[in-house]
Amino acid sequence: MKDATLKQIAIQLGISITTVSKALKNYSDVSPKTKKAVVDLATELNYTPNSFAVNLRTKESKTIGLIVPTVIHNFFSNIIEGILQEAEKRNYMVIILQSNEKYELEKKQIELLLNKRVDGILISLSNETGEFDHLKAILANKTPLVLFDKIAKIVNCSKVTINDRKAAYDAVSFLIKKGYKKIAHFRGSYLPQNAIDRFLGYKKALEDNNIPYDASLVYVCENNLDFEDGYENAKKIITEHPEIDAIFAVTDLVAIGIIKYFNEIGIAIPQQIAIFGFSNWFMSSIITPKLTTIDQPGFEIGQKSAELLFDEIQSKKNNEVVVFKTIELNTIIIEREST
Amino acid sequence: MKDATLKQIAIQLGISITTVSKALKNYSDVSPKTKKAVVDLATELNYTPNSFAVNLRTKESKTIGLIVPTVIHNFFSNIIEGILQEAEKRNYMVIILQSNEKYELEKKQIELLLNKRVDGILISLSNETGEFDHLKAILANKTPLVLFDKIAKIVNCSKVTINDRKAAYDAVSFLIKKGYKKIAHFRGSYLPQNAIDRFLGYKKALEDNNIPYDASLVYVCENNLDFEDGYENAKKIITEHPEIDAIFAVTDLVAIGIIKYFNEIGIAIPQQIAIFGFSNWFMSSIITPKLTTIDQPGFEIGQKSAELLFDEIQSKKNNEVVVFKTIELNTIIIEREST
DNA sequence: TTGTAAGCGTTATCAT
DNA sequence: ATGATAACGCTTACAA
Numbered sequence: 142m143k144d145a146t147l148k149q150i151a152i153q154l155g156i157s158i159t160t161v162s163k164a165l166k167n168y169s170d171v172s173p174k175t176k177k178a179v180v181d182l183a184t185e186l187n188y189t190p191n192s193f194a195v196n197l198r199t200k201e202s203k204t205i206g207l208i209v210p211t212v213i214h215n216f217f218s219n220i221i222e223g224i225l226q227e228a229e230k231r232n233y234m235v236i237i238l239q240s241n242e243k244y245e246l247e248k249k250q251i252e253l254l255l256n257k258r259v260d261g262i263l264i265s266l267s268n269e270t271g272e273f274d275h276l277k278a279i280l281a282n283k284t285p286l287v288l289f290d291k292i293a294k295i296v297n298c299s300k301v302t303i304n305d306r307k308a309a310y311d312a313v314s315f316l317i318k319k320g321y322k323k324i325a326h327f328r329g330s331y332l333p334q335n336a337i338d339r340f341l342g343y344k345k346a347l348e349d350n351n352i353p354y355d356a357s358l359v360y361v362c363e364n365n366l367d368f369e370d371g372y373e374n375a376k377k378i379i380t381e382h383p384e385i386d387a388i389f390a391v392t393d394l395v396a397i398g399i400i401k402y403f404n405e406i407g408i409a410i411p412q413q414i415a416i417f418g419f420s421n422w423f424m425s426s427i428i429t430p431k432l433t434t435i436d437q438p439g440f441e442i443g444q445k446s447a448e449l450l451f452d453e454i455q456s457k458k459n460n461e462v463v464v465f466k467t468i469e470l471n472t473i474i475i476e477r478e479s480t
Numbered sequence: 481m482k483d484a485t486l487k488q489i490a491i492q493l494g495i496s497i498t499t500v501s502k503a504l505k506n507y508s509d510v511s512p513k514t515k516k517a518v519v520d521l522a523t524e525l526n527y528t529p530n531s532f533a534v535n536l537r538t539k540e541s542k543t544i545g546l547i548v549p550t551v552i553h554n555f556f557s558n559i560i561e562g563i564l565q566e567a568e569k570r571n572y573m574v575i576i577l578q579s580n581e582k583y584e585l586e587k588k589q590i591e592l593l594l595n596k597r598v599d600g601i602l603i604s605l606s607n608e609t610g611e612f613d614h615l616k617a618i619l620a621n622k623t624p625l626v627l628f629d630k631i632a633k634i635v636n637c638s639k640v641t642i643n644d645r646k647a648a649y650d651a652v653s654f655l656i657k658k659g660y661k662k663i664a665h666f667r668g669s670y671l672p673q674n675a676i677d678r679f680l681g682y683k684k685a686l687e688d689n690n691i692p693y694d695a696s697l698v699y700v701c702e703n704n705l706d707f708e709d710g711y712e713n714a715k716k717i718i719t720e721h722p723e724i725d726a727i728f729a730v731t732d733l734v735a736i737g738i739i740k741y742f743n744e745i746g747i748a749i750p751q752q753i754a755i756f757g758f759s760n761w762f763m764s765s766i767i768t769p770k771l772t773t774i775d776q777p778g779f780e781i782g783q784k785s786a787e788l789l790f791d792e793i794q795s796k797k798n799n800e801v802v803v804f805k806t807i808e809l810n811t812i813i814i815e816r817e818s819t
Numbered sequence: 820t821t822g823t824a825a826g827c828g829t830t831a832t833c834a835t
Numbered sequence: 836a837t838g839a840t841a842a843c844g845c846t847t848a849c850a851a
Contacts, residue, residue: 146828157838162830170836189595193536194828197843202532204575204596212560218552225551225578234596236543236573239564256528257543257573368766401766424763427707427740485844496822501846509820533844536827 145186154178196258201458204234205450206254208264210242210291215422216439217265220289223443224263231451233260242365244269251275261285261450266293268333268365285453285463289446291333299453300467301446305335308435308472309342312417313389315474317350321387321415325358327374327399329366329391339391339419358382362395371398379408386414387480393418393425396432400479404429415480430478438470445470484525493517535597540797543573544789545593547603549581549630554761555778556604559628562782563602570790572599581704583608590614600624600789605632607671607704624792624802628785630672638792639806640785644674647774647811648681651756652728654813656689660726660754664697666713666738668705668730678730678758697721701734710737718747725753726819732757732764735771739818743768754819769817777809784809 147165151158156175164171164179165188171179182188196202207224209217221237228235236259240247247267254262255278262279266288276296279286289301316324326343329336340359347354360378362370371390375398378385390396396418403410410416410430418425418434425432445468456463486504490497495514503510503518504527510518521527535541546563548556560576567574575598579586586606593601594617601618605627615635618625628640655663665682668675679698686693699717701709710729714737717724729735735757742749749755749769757764757773764771784807795802 148828158829159831159838159840160836163837166830172836175836191536191828192596193532193539193541194843195830197530197532197536197827197845198829198831200532200843212551212564213554213557215552218557221551221576222578225576229577232592234575234577234592237560237564237576238568238573239561253571253573257531397766401768404768424766427736427763427767429740429743429768487844497845498823498847499821502821505846511820514820530844533827534846536829536844537846539827 144191145183145188146191147188150179150182150186150188154182200258202258202260203232204236204257204259205261205263205447205454206236206238206250206257206259208238208240208247208250208254208262210240210265210267212237212239215424216290216420216437219439220265220443220446223440223445224447225443227444227447227451233451240267242267242269244272248275251279255279255282255284259284261287261454263287263289263446263450265290266333267291268330270333283457285450285457287446287450287453289442291335294334297465299449299465301442301449301470302467303437303442303470303472305338306342306345308419308437309339309389310346311342311472311474312419312435313343313346314350315476316387316389316415316417316480317346317352319415319480321480322352323358323382323385324352324387324389325360325378325382325385327360327362327371327388327390327395329362336391343389358385362391366392366395368394368398368401371395371400372402373398375399375402379403379406387411387417388414389417389419391419393420393422393432393434396434396479397424397428400428400430400432411478411480417480421475425475426477433477433480434475435472436475437472441470483530484522484527485530486527489518489521489525489527493521539597541597541599542571543575543596543598544600544602544786544793545575545577545589545596545598547577547579547586547589547593547601549579549604549606551576551578554763555629555759555776558778559604559782559785562779562784563786564782566783566786566790572790579606581606581608583611587614590618594618594621594623598623600626600793602626602628602785602789604629605672606630607669610671622796624789624796626785626789626792628781630674633673636804638788638804640781640788640809641806642776642781642809642811644677645681645684647758647776648678648728649685650681650811650813651758651774652682652685653689654815655726655728655754655756655819656685656691658754658819660819661691662697662721662724663691663726663728664699664717664721664724666699666701666710666727666729666734668701675730682728697724701730705731705734707733707737707740710734710739711741712737714738714741718745726750726756727753728756728758730758732759732761732771732773735773735818736763736767739767739769739771750817750819756819760814764814765816772816772819773814774811775814776811780809 164176238250286298328340360374421436503515577589625637667679699713757771760775
């Protein structure tokens with residue numbers, strides 16, 4: 142048996158399609174009797190509206206698109222969960238795409254989503270992304286857009302982030318207050334903005350505490366902020382700068398690489414060198430020693446981003462003016478054993 | 481400016497909609513001249529077919545649905561990546577839903593996906609799922625379905641799994657060969673099948689090696705196979721059965737909980753007690769000591785599942801008979817420091 | 820080679 | 836309270 146349609150119901154009941162449609166949508170101008178008949182038959186036939194037809198008529202897909210650099214990282218998984226939860230509440234579905242940190246892919250995926258006519262798009266930019274015409278295309282297309290985590294300040298849309306600069310500033314200030322004086326930084330490369338902001342926060346904290354900034358204590362992680370990055374750079378810094386007493390890592394993964402190496406060669410953490418991470422991955426609470434880090438509220442970022450997007454979708458539908466908002470979520474220091 | 485349509489192009493060029501449609505789809509019966517004119521204008525107007533209309537006509541959504549218990553676990557993230565990769569290749573999009581290990585949610589989400597008329601569905605069942613009528617509804621609806629990882633043997637569709645029983649058997653045999661004799665097992669609860677299979681593999685390996693099975697050495701993890709499960713059960717077993725010399729854990733997370741506790745109280749791994757995990761999470765390679773485990777090929781599971789699903793979608797389209805396949809992927813032992 | 824017309828399943832307007 | 840009709844944008848027999 143094929144899917145039931147309004148037409149079928151109408152024919153079987155000897156009434157018009159219009160009436161059937163109205164009855165099912167609880168319009169006031171349908172007699173209780175026919176309404177009941179329609180509803181009964183509909184449930185009997187297991188009728189569900191053909192979403193393709195509904196989409197075509199209403200020009201809505203009840204679907205949003207989400208592009209993330211990678212789904213594997215704990216942080217993004219948390220974000221995804223936040224987004225899915227909000228979508229679920231509103232009976233929206235989420236199409237997820239992974240840009241693999243590639244600008245070209247990101248661009249192509251945006252096109253696909255626009256062709257698919259999703260009702261809105263959520264993106265955390267790839268590390269490669271330095272041009273934003275593809276984002277402007279979304280805006281030009283009047284499709285609501287919210288950027289989160291890795292954003293482009295220049296693009297005129299709603300955004301959800303943390304204050305990376307302040308968080309880094311807090312982290313380094315924390316180390317200084319604890320008495321560490323020679324603080325190195327393992328930073329991310331020159332895109333995305335986050336890495337820069339964290340670096341700037343590091344630098345500012347030093348300056349504000351009258352510790353001269355020493356560029357040779359800053360190591361760049363080139364491998365995608367990997368475990369390896371931390372491990373290799375730790376190896377390097379320990380011969381080049383044995384005098385350091387703390388390292389602020391751009392990411393927990395990097396920090397864990399450092400810890401791993403120091404554990405192997407018997408450097409005591411934090412007695413000889415303290416380690417400070419960033420993100421509060423699950424893993425950071427179970428490594429030995431447990432990692433002090435910045436809690437980056439992934440789930441909440443996802444939630445808020447989705448909320449903003451759905452608000453915007455709603456406003457657009459109501460022909461209201463859309464005001465773009467930028468939400469900056471708070472981060473807190475999770476002090477554990479490594480500092 | 482609104483979206484360009486075939487009609488617009490037709491009007492502007494003074495030709496029929498049909499011809500425009502054909503021209504854009506490279507039909508043979510359109511003169512090169514008009515074809516060129518159409519294509520030129522289409523690109524100029526930035527024409528893209530309205531997918532809603534195409535969906536309605538072709539009854540295809542070029543979208544598949546994916547339901548996983550959780551996206552946060554490394555294993556599922558890998559699977560998702562495998563699926564997304566295959567979908568990308570075929571220009572398909574993937575709607576991802578999370579059942580949160582709840583049967584009711586899983587059921588509801590299936591309904592949503594069917595209403596959305598996705599072209600196919602991929603599911604890894606929730607731990608709660610013990611009834612399968614909702615899956616049969618998918619089949620009844622003639623929507624291609626592939627189950628992976630946590631499957632229902634009873635349901636008549638394609639499946640992708642590993643052989644949990646054999647993998648566990650191999651793990652425990654490996655421990656026995658290494659000379660361990662008092663081997664405990666921290667098992668999952670009574671659903672899903674995986675936990676049972678791993679337990680059965682454990683038991684069989686003991687029996688085949690003439691080690692009497694001792695039910696009191698089997699601890700059940702109730703907390704969702706969490707880190708906590710390992711930690712707490714480790715605490716228990718060490719007072720109840722100090723004589724054990726190895727533990728086979730149902731999951732890396734559980735194993736890591738055990739390691740954590742033993743590290744804290746100073747039990748040497750593997751000298752006093754060996755630990756064997758399951759899944760080869762990223763984390764297991766960086767914990768100290770590094771965890772010996774079973775590599776469960778998540779990415780490949782995702783890939784294969786998607787392949788099977790797309791094959792089935794294709795067959796259905798061509799009105800070919802669909803043959804259900806069951807793929808069992810190989811697992812290997814990753815020997816590290818904990819055994 | 821080009822065009823006409825029907826239809827996919829809804830929704831919305833306007834009569835009756 | 837009910838229905839006829841058009842429209843959403845596309846595909847596809849079938850004519851011309």
